[in-house]
Amino acid sequence: MLDLKRYYEGKRVFLTGHTGFKGAWLTLILSKLGADVKGYALAPTSEADLFVQLNGDSLCNSVIADIRDRDRVKKELLDFQPDFVYHMAAQALVLDSYHFPVETYETNVMGTIYVLDALRQLEKPCASVLITTDKVYENLEIEDPYPETARFGGYDPYSNSKACAELAISSYRNSFLNPKDYKKHHQSIASARSGNVIGGGDWSGNRLVPDIARALIASEPIVIRSPNSIRPWQHVLDPLHGYLLLAAKMAEDPIRHATGYNFGPEPSDVRTVLDMCELAIENWGEGSFTTPNLQNQPHEAGLLKLAIDKAKTELNWKPRFDSAEAVQWTINWYRDGRDDALNYTSRQIKAFF
Numbered sequence: 001m002l003d004l005k006r007y008y009e010g011k012r013v014f015l016t017g018h019t020g021f022k023g024a025w026l027t028l029i030l031s032k033l034g035a036d037v038k039g040y041a042l043a044p045t046s047e048a049d050l051f052v053q054l055n056g057d058s059l060c061n062s063v064i065a066d067i068r069d070r071d072r073v074k075k076e077l078l079d080f081q082p083d084f085v086y087h088m089a090a091q092a093l094v095l096d097s098y099h100f101p102v103e104t105y106e107t108n109v110m111g112t113i114y115v116l117d118a119l120r121q122l123e124k125p126c127a128s129v130l131i132t133t134d135k136v137y138e139n140l141e142i143e144d145p146y147p148e149t150a151r152f153g154g155y156d157p158y159s160n161s162k163a164c165a166e167l168a169i170s171s172y173r174n175s176f177l178n179p180k181d182y183k184k185h186h187q188s189i190a191s192a193r194s195g196n197v198i199g200g201g202d203w204s205g206n207r208l209v210p211d212i213a214r215a216l217i218a219s220e221p222i223v224i225r226s227p228n229s230i231r232p233w234q235h236v237l238d239p240l241h242g243y244l245l246l247a248a249k250m251a252e253d254p255i256r257h258a259t260g261y262n263f264g265p266e267p268s269d270v271r272t273v274l275d276m277c278e279l280a281i282e283n284w285g286e287g288s289f290t291t292p293n294l295q296n297q298p299h300e301a302g303l304l305k306l307a308i309d310k311a312k313t314e315l316n317w318k319p320r321f322d323s324a325e326a327v328q329w330t331i332n333w334y335r336d337g338r339d340d341a342l343n344y345t346s347r348q349i350k351a352f353f
């Protein structure tokens with residue numbers, strides 16, 4: 001953390017999606033690093049949201065606005081004159097993307113373009129990390145982990161909108177903010193693709209760990225949809241550490257690191273949804289699950305692994321937790337931390353770093 005403080009203390013960080021699950025964790029970490037954070041996102045959806053529980057309004061200048069409001073994005077970003085940008089605001093749920101495809105594309109693609117377009121007008125050095133997902137790669141359902149050079153695809157509107165965002169990032173970086181012209185525009189643009197993130201304080205609907213936590217707290221059986229699916233599970237602190245390292249390295253060498261990076265668990269750390277469920281029950285101490293025979297489910301990928309060699313070599317990053325530790329830290333949070341979220345989350349951050 002001391003190392004990271006060197007880069008972030010007193011620096012201005014523009015963070016979109018600060019009211020979400022990952023955004024709330026990042027807001028707290030950045031405040032501990034001494035950064036001046038301006039958040040831009042929709043309002044939290046309930047009192048239980050981690051951002052509210054952390055008293056997020058006291059940790060940052062919180063702007064509640066829509067990422068689809070092009071003029072507002074530009075105004076808030078340029079008024080702030082950031083040193084770093086993390087763009088995380090998104091419609092982030094696969095199942096919701098089947099219900100609201102148009103809104104998903106508007107938010108995830110045009111929202112990203114509005115951030116990029118505002119950056120074109122920023123006349124000071126700034127390192128920007130735009131967060132997409134592991135699901136941007138065309139999923140061939142193969143054992144081989146996808147490297148950063150794999151072809152983009154995306155079956156469902158969420159994954160596909162994030163792949164479209166990657167293409168937009170690449171086009172803006174080539175056309176307007178090209179690393180070879182860095183001395184003219186001073187912008188370094190990278191994208192970050194992380195795996196399925198778990199951790200305390202996520203209460204989203206239709207996500208595995210929040211569904212598990214809700215069932216365990218209510219002493220009800222956990223209902224699992226796709227028991228045999230394999231995902232790159234990781235604790236939220238691991239990819240956030242990766243994003244922080246990436247932007248810090250971009251500040252040092254803005255040309256070299258203006259590219260895409262994967263952040264995931266070791267590809268050998270393979271767990272199915274069922275494994276994760278069993279680990280959670282073991283850590284909680286009791287519980288049960290059911291796997292109903294659900295008909296006509298929307299398509300979800302069955303097998304997905306990420307290659308993380310680039311982040312290891314270029315950033316000296318590696319996951320600190322394996323998936324079993326990630327579940328343990330997560331379940332501990334839901335059991336012991338949810339009534340004292342600020343202190344408990346702070347302790348986990350301190351212990352991690």
Ligand SMILES: NC(=O)c1ccc[n+]([C@@H]2O[C@H](COP(=O)([O-])OP(=O)(O)OC[C@H]3O[C@@H](n4cnc5c(N)ncnc54)[C@H](O)[C@@H]3O)[C@@H](O)[C@H]2O)c1
Nearest residue numbers: 017019020021022041042066067088089090092133196197
């Ligand atoms: N959670 C995961 O497993 C995971 C994995 C890979 C990538 N990601 C990506 O990481 C980022 C954060 O994910 P999360 O899990 O914290 O999601 P989340 O749903 O908890 O938070 C989403 C955030 O985006 C904001 N947002 C949504 N629509 C908006 C709009 N129209 N205007 C302004 N703000 C809007 C919300 O207010 C919230 O702050 C997203 O870009 C997501 O796609 C998440």
